[in-house]
Amino acid sequence: MLIKKEKFGELNGQVVDAYTLKTEQLEMTCINYGCIITELLAPDANGQFENVVLGFDTIEEYVEHSPYFGAVIGRISGRIKHASFELDGVTYPLVKNDGDNHLHGGTKGFDKVIWDVETFDSENKIVFTYTSPDMEEGFPGELKTTVSYTLVGDKLEISYEATTTxxxxVNLTNHTYFNLTGDLKRDILNHELKMKSSKFLELGEDLLPTGQQVDVEGTSFDFRSGRKIIDGTQTNDPQNILAGKGYDHPFMLDENSQQEIELTDEESGRKLVIETTEPCVVLYAGNMMDDSFAIRGVESQKHLGLCLETQGPPDAIHHPEFPQTTLDEGEVYQSKTTYQFTTK
Structure with a gap:
């Protein structure tokens, strides 16, 4: 049920509100700025509820410091090469906000807008809506987008819908940084990740996919039987070194809605199981985080959290061999990802 709505802050004269939903097994707080999940409380093996995501307590910190903590990314997640793309013979230049490339929807992506909100007490659900104008950040079409967060028992369900004129x-995702130790007690290097993925996408020097799908067999990218995140920081694999001695890579999923992603912290006993309708997940292990700010009293540092961004492959528009992320007028974009928090 919705147990609380309160003012979180103000941004450019607009009020930003925080909403808290709760079941017996989970408690989530989110804000209508960027649909950001600011806190997610889940029990450890002893029943102790602690926060398992990275976030801030003020809107000012999100504006000044946040590397997309907890936010919905749109219209497009990931990078687009040379910040342009062609559709139906028309070239669309985009905002360059990552060197020569476009990243995560631009300088004012979906993570930086204030969304409209509906709450549904009986369904334990909150629904965010935003209409992106035609040519916002360079993208054609007026895009009407709905993002729903629903708590059901020990699960958080995130559903996305969009239509265009x-x-x-369109390639939406949620950019939550998870840390299952609880209240940021330790980094995530000893988290064990298991994924049903036999191929990852090779990255070039600009961290964009080259188009090559690489077999994970015999590499530090083989999570099929489970491995610790620290493995990617201790290998000489050029792909790990390229990403800042860790992971920032798209993995193609072999299965959908079949407990295809599992993240475990042995010491706390917490386990996160992710199921998605998307063909791909980007694993980012926080390799680029620095110590220039604090997160609720804890100094930010490399590998303090990791992201599991379920989505279509980044820069798919430039790789026809990938599952595509185009949306036609009259079509409905739909995507769903479920996060289940259990204990071992």
Missing amino acids: KRTL
Whole structure:
């Protein structure tokens, strides 16, 4: 049930509100700025509820410091090469906010807008809506987007829908940084990750997919039987070194909605099981985080959290061999990812 709505802060004269939903097994707080999940409380093996995501207590910190903590990313997640793409013979230049490339929807992506909100007490659900104008950040078509967060027992369900007035690109995800130790007691290097993925996408120097799908067999990218995140920091694999001695890679999923992603912290006993309708997940192990700010009293540092961004492959528009992220007028974009928090 919705147990609380309160003012979180103000941004450019607009009020930002925080909403808290709760079941017996989970408690989540989110804000209508970027649909950001600010806190997610889950029990450890002893029943102790602690926060398992990275976030801030003020809107000012999100504006000044946040590397997309907890936010919905859109219209497009990941990078687009040379910040442009072609659809139906028309070239669309985009905002360059990552060197020569476009990243996570631009300088004012979906993570930086204030969304409209509906709450549904009986369904333990909150629904965010935002209409992105035609050509916002360079993307064609007016895009009407709905993002729903629902708590059901020990699960958080995130559902996305979008429609457009003109053929465009859509690839939405949630950029929550998880740390299952609880209240940031330790980094995530000893978290064990298991994924049903036999191929990952090779990255070039610009961290964009080259188009090559690499077999994970015999590499530090083989999570099929489970491995610790620290493995990616201790290998000489050029792909790990390229990503800042860790992971920032898209993995193609072999299965959907079949407990395809499992993340475990042995010491706390917490386990996160992710199921998605998306073909791909980007594993980012926080390799680029620095110590220039604090997160609720804990100094930010490399590998303090990791992201599991379920989505279509990044830069798919430039790789016809990938599952595509185009949306036509009259079509409905739909995506769903479920996060289940259990204990071992």
